[in-house]
Amino acid sequence: MATTADFKNGMCLDIDGNYFFIVEFLHVKPGKGPAFVRTKLRNVKTGRIIDKTWNSGVKVEEVRIERRPYQFSYKDDMGYHFLHTETWEEIIVAGESIEGVEFLKDGDICEAMVHAASETVLTCEMPANVVLEITYTEPGIKGDTATNTLKPATVETGAEVRVPLFCEVGDKVRVDTRNGSYLERVERAKA
Template identity: 55%
Template sequence: MATTSDIRKGMCIEFNNDTYVIVEFQHVKPGKGNAFVRTKLKSLTSGRVIDNTFQAGHKVDEVRVERRKFQYLYNDDMGYHFMNQETFEQVALREEFIENPGLMKEGLEVDILFHAEKEVPLTLEMPQYIILEVTYTEPGLRGDTATNTLKPATVETG
């Protein structure tokens, strides 16, 4: 159990029979009345973001999560398949777990967060940078080189 003074960004908590990650928080101490903590919580099962206010001193159930390295293999009608690089076990995740499924490239290394007690995947974290090959762009306009020009591009994953 953790109190509201222990709340920090990225912390996973059990709230209303669901697992949430704290996206944003703000400790507020008004001139009159008791202090409270305003939070934005993202559900790790549905992806829904809710606003919630906790009174100062309120106890929350902190969820222990484990970060494991996985490698993307392929996707089919069952979902996106990943392999643990240490144990070679495979996990299939639904598309809702993945923030940008269009950027998934075979062999991409990702982190999957697991609930420590229940051993179920909670969310997938993409790497900060992904290197993709550009397969097609429209030709640039002649004479439009005074500033950097941006144009739409198609990458290898579509």
Template identity: 55%
Template structure:
């Protein structure tokens, strides 16, 4: 058992007969009234994100999880196959359990959250940033870079990302997997 003062981003908890992960939280102490914790929690079974407010000092049932490194191998029938890099054990995970799946390429190492007591996978966490190669982008016109204009580009996984006009086919770029935004061009 934990209290609301123990709530942190990434913490897993049991709530309403489901397992949730804390996406965002904010401790609030208003001028009048009691303190509370405002949270965004994501269901690890359905993927729904809920806004929930806990009163200060409220007891929450935390779930003990283990984080393990798994490498993505391939996708078959909307299921993703991952391999543990230490034991070579393979697991299948539903595509919906992964945020940012459009940026996942073969060989990418992800963190899989396992329920410690039940030994079942709860969620797959993509790395915050990935490096992907541009496969197609419309060429920019010389002199057209005075403004911070973005153009759609396709990366090697088939996802579309908006990039600056100076990016060319074959360039390697850094992408934020949480927001899907272009971060920078990567030097080879």
């Protein structure tokens, strides 16, 4: 058990049998009336953000979460298969539980959040950014660099990313997995 005084970002709570991560919280002491805590909570299963206000000092059920590194192995009709990087135990995670799953490729290391008591995987987090090779994009027009124009490009995982005009097929680009945006070109294609 924890109280509202113990709240911190990333803490996991059990509310009516559902798990929520604290995205942000704020202790409020109004001039009149009792103090309270305003929170934004993210549902582990659905990913929806809800607002919840708690009276100060209320006891809540804290869920102990362990972060474990897992390496992506393959995908089939059961889900995404991962291997623990130390024990080589295999887990299967549903695609909805992985944020940025469209950028996942073989061998990527993800961090799984595991419920410590029941050993069930709650969510799986991709790295903040990944390096992917462009497999298809329209050629850019030479000299058309005056504007900050972007064009669609398909990367090796099949996802579509908007890249600058100078990027070509075979280039490796760094992509932000949280919003799918282009960050930089890492390696130029061999001509």
